Amino acid sequence: MRKIIIKESELVKLIEVAMDLDIYTQPSTIATDNGNLDVDDSIEDIISKLKELLDMLKSGKKISSVLKSQIYKNLDDINKSYSNIKYED
Secondary structure (H helix, E strand, O other), X not given: OOOOOOOHHHHHHHHHHHHHHHHHHOOOOOOOOOOOHHHHHHHHHHHHHHHHHHHHHXXXXXXXXXXXXXXXXXXXXXXXXXXXXXXXX
């Protein structure tokens, strides 16, 4: 392994940067509930189920046209909810 020689001031700066990175990568401890924890859980559940469905389809699962239509309708509903929430005053 090669040795790298750096000045003490460079080492201090490197350590400071590492400490800053550690601070910025820590999970937020600020409460962000705003009364939406139930919605958070629902969204996490939706994402989980969609990932599972995607895996099923990628592995070759075939679905009927009725179920495809239902997925498209659900996508429209999600897009509508997304827009309403994003642009809500």
